[in-house]
Amino acid sequence: MSLDSYLRAAPKAELHLHLEGTARPAAVFELARRSGVALPRDTIDGVGEWFRSRDFTHLMEVYRTICACLRTADDFELIAYELASELARQNCRYAEVGFTPSLHGRNGVSQTTYLEGLSRARERARRTLGVEIAWVFDISRAMRGGAAETMRWAEYTVGVAIDSMESGVIALGLGGPEAGYPPEPFAPFFERGRAAGLRSFPHAGELAGPASIRGALDASAPSASPMGCGRSRTERSSRSWPDGASVSTSARPATCTSASIRASPSIRSLACTRRVSRSP
Numbered sequence: 001m002s003l004d005s006y007l008r009a010a011p012k013a014e015l016h017l018h019l020e021g022t023a024r025p026a027a028v029f030e031l032a033r034r035s036g037v038a039l040p041r042d043t044i045d046g047v048g049e050w051f052r053s054r055d056f057t058h059l060m061e062v063y064r065t066i067c068a069c070l071r072t073a074d075d076f077e078l079i080a081y082e083l084a085s086e087l088a089r090q091n092c093r094y095a096e097v098g099f100t101p102s103l104h105g106r107n108g109v110s111q112t113t114y115l116e117g118l119s120r121a122r123e124r125a126r127r128t129l130g131v132e133i134a135w136v137f138d139i140s141r142a143m144r145g146g147a148a149e150t151m152r153w154a155e156y157t158v159g160v161a162i163d164s165m166e167s168g169v170i171a172l173g174l175g176g177p178e179a180g181y182p183p184e185p186f187a188p189f190f191e192r193g194r195a196a197g198l199r200s201f202p203h204a205g206e207l208a209g210p211a212s213i214r215g216a217l218d219a220s221a222p223s224a225s226p227m228g229c230g231r232s233r234t235e236r237s238s239r240s241w242p243d244g245a246s247v248s249t250s251a252r253p254a255t256c257t258s259a260s261i262r263a264s265p266s267i268r269s270l271a272c273t274r275r276v277s278r279s280p
C-alpha cells in the first residue's frame with residue numbers, strides 16, 4: 001500500500017475547523033441567493049476565488065459574509081452536513097468543529113434556529129456517515145459596538161454553550177483579533193464554562209506574540225479533549241511553560257492561520273502545526 005493510500009484509508013480525527021469557514025462556494029452562492037445577501041462575485045468560481053485567504057481582515061470579511069447568508073435551520077444543516085460528508089470522504093470519524101453563536105445572534109438568528117440545524121446535521125452525520133461531530137462554541141474577542149457589546153455576547157455564548165451540552169457542545173473557544181483584545185477579560189466566562197463541564201479551546205498566538213498565548217493559558221486554563229485526541233497535545237503544551245522551552249501551537253491555544261476558509265477537513269488542518277520559541 002502506498003503512503004498516499006494508507007493516509008487516505010487511515011481513520012482520522014479532525015481537531016480544528018470552523019463550521020462557517022468550511023462552507024463551499026456553491027453552497028454560499030445558493031445561500032446568498034436565498035437570503036438576499038450581495039456577494040462580491042457573481043459566479044461560483046468567483047466566490048471560490050474570493051475565498052482565498054489574503055490576510056486576517058479579508059478572512060473576517062469572508063467569514064462574516066458567510067454568516068450573514070445563514071438564516072434558517074436548513075441553512076445551518078446544509079453546511080454542517082456538507083462538512084460531515086467531506087469528513088467521511090476523508091475517513092475522518094470524529095471532528096471538533098468551531099461555531100460562533102454571537103455572529104448569528106447579532107444577525108437576528110435565534111439560538112433555536114441554529115441549534116436545530118446543527119443538531120439535525122449532527123444526527124444525520126452519525127446515522128448515515130458514521131461521523132461524530134462535537135461542537136466548540138467560540139467567544140468573539142471583538143464584537144462591533146465595543147467592550148460592553150463584546151462582553152454581552154460572550155455571556156450569551158457561554159449560556160448557549162452550557163445549555164447545549166447535551167447537543168454535542170464540548171468546549172468554549174475564543175477567537176477574533178488578538179492585538180488590542182487580550183484574553184484576560186474573558187477569564188470569568190471560561191471559569192463559568194469549566195464549572196459546568198465545558199473544556200477550554202482558545203485561539204492565541206496567530207495574530208499576537210507569546211504574551212497572547214500566555215494570557216490565554218492563564219485566562220482559560222485550556223483543557224483536554226474528552227476524546228483524548230487533544231489531551232496529549234494540551235498536556236504537552238501546559239508542561240512546556242514552566243521550563244520556558246517552547247510551546248507547540250498545535251495544542252490549544254490553537255493557531256489556524258488560514259482559519260479553515262476553504263480548508264479541507266482533516267489533514268490540511270495539521271499544516272497549521274508549528275513550533276514557536278518562547279520569548280524571554
Ligand SMILES: [Zn+2]
Nearest residue numbers: 203255256259
Ligand atoms: Zn481556528
